[in-house]
Amino acid sequence: MNRLSPRAAVLCQGAVRGLCVSSRQGRESVAKPCSEEEAALYVHWPYCEKRCTYCNFNKYIPRSDNEAAIRSCLVQEARTLIRLSQVHRITSVFFGGGTPSLASHGTIAAVLEAVSQTALLPQDAEITLEANPTSAERSRLQQFQKAGVNRLSVGVQSLDDQELLLLGRTHSTSEAQKTLEEACNLFPGRTSVDIIFGLPGQSLASWHRTLRQLLDICDDHVSLYQLTLERGTSLFKMVQDGRLSTPDMEVASQMYEDARRTLSESGFRQYEVSNFARNGALSAHNMSYWLGKQYIGIGPGAHSRFVPRGSGGQQRQARIQTLEPEPWMKEVMHYGHGTRKVTELNDLDVLSETLVQGLRTDIGITHERWQQIVPSLSLYHVFGASQEIGELRQAGLLVLDERGLRCSWKGLAVLDSLLLPLLTQLQEHWAQRETGTF
Known part of the structure; x- marks a missing residue:
């Protein structure tokens, strides 16, 4: 797979850390x-x-x-x-x-x-x-x-x-x-x-x-x-x-x-x-990957993002296969697969990954794509009134308009420095939304 820069990789992987199997349902679960x-x-x-x-x-x-x-x-x-x-x-x-x-x-x-x-x-x-x-x-x-x-x-x-x-x-x-x-x-x-x-x-x-x-x-x-x-x-x-x-x-x-x-x-x-x-x-x-579509990873250490509908699952999961080839093969021969770690992703997890991955592209994140996750939460709701994000927009690094949210040509070169304030703003807005403290 294409390599993320170290900081972007850490931010993106933060959504899938935790116990072997975890369930963290958001209050609004949609497509x-x-x-x-x-x-x-x-x-x-x-x-x-x-x-x-x-x-x-x-x-x-x-x-x-x-x-x-x-x-x-x-x-x-x-x-x-x-x-x-x-x-x-x-x-x-x-x-x-x-x-x-x-x-x-x-x-x-x-x-x-x-x-x-x-x-x-x-x-x-x-x-x-x-x-x-x-x-x-x-x-x-x-x-x-x-x-x-x-x-x-x-x-x-x-x-x-x-x-x-x-x-x-x-x-x-x-x-x-x-x-x-x-x-x-x-x-x-x-x-x-x-x-x-x-x-x-x-x-x-x-x-x-x-x-x-x-x-x-x-x-x-x-x-x-x-x-x-x-x-x-x-x-x-x-x-x-x-x-x-x-x-x-x-x-x-x-x-x-x-x-x-x-x-x-x-x-x-x-x-x-x-x-x-x-x-x-x-x-x-x-x-x-960058557009947030489902992908299935097979082989030692491969990663996946998909909904396991065959076992009755409704939430997207982050899955990681066993790293070493020999143990992986033993598990596949015994269970049919070598999945070592499974984490269920809630809506905030998916929004965070959408932000990290989507902003890597020149087209960024469209309003339609963002609201497919949580229809009631628009990009303008999350980022439009933030002073810090506003300063990044005024500096010509980020663009938020009728097309959606994306990096400018200049911003794409310094994406790592933009992700932390964006993710922080998303998490703070989500916390306020959950507690009703807008």
């Missing part, structure tokens, strides 16, 4: 901002060739050839959770990880077949696979295409060999360029590129060179991620030990602004904080 009939599906492949120096994702180095076992469990869990949700249509499938391009095309095909047997998977549904250059030679990409993949997300991360070495990547710049060329030939208009900026020692000059190279070889979708030093990673330790300098935040901020401007001038629309597309090549799957 949620998604169709009950459909959901997106995320499939987590947990294995990588090696762990990169910056990565703290849920991934593992395979100790044995257990692909047949994990394939069987992915198939079983997909069937179980789709049936539990009772959705009739899967709108998109995203194979993430880990490095799902290390899986065989047979595993990809088996999962897609199980999905299509359990719910409608439209022929034109977006099927994305994350791929690394070292595991994505042309013949392999062709096999994935035959299995049903129609979109690639290529983890290039840098187009500088020294930076790739620093990040612990297993490919070179030339290998990345070759993979992108082959991917664009096989998946024209549907090849996305991941790039990281703000590395220790990275200069504006080297970043500008990367941008120029990127525009020469990229397709119609680019994802830009600022490096975050995650505790427990090799890169974090190297910075702590003084072997590397801390990334310069002012330089990183300038890199982001330069990239936004450069991509915009090249016809890209910044439709989300980290994502840019031209020719309409937005990621349909990731838009499902």
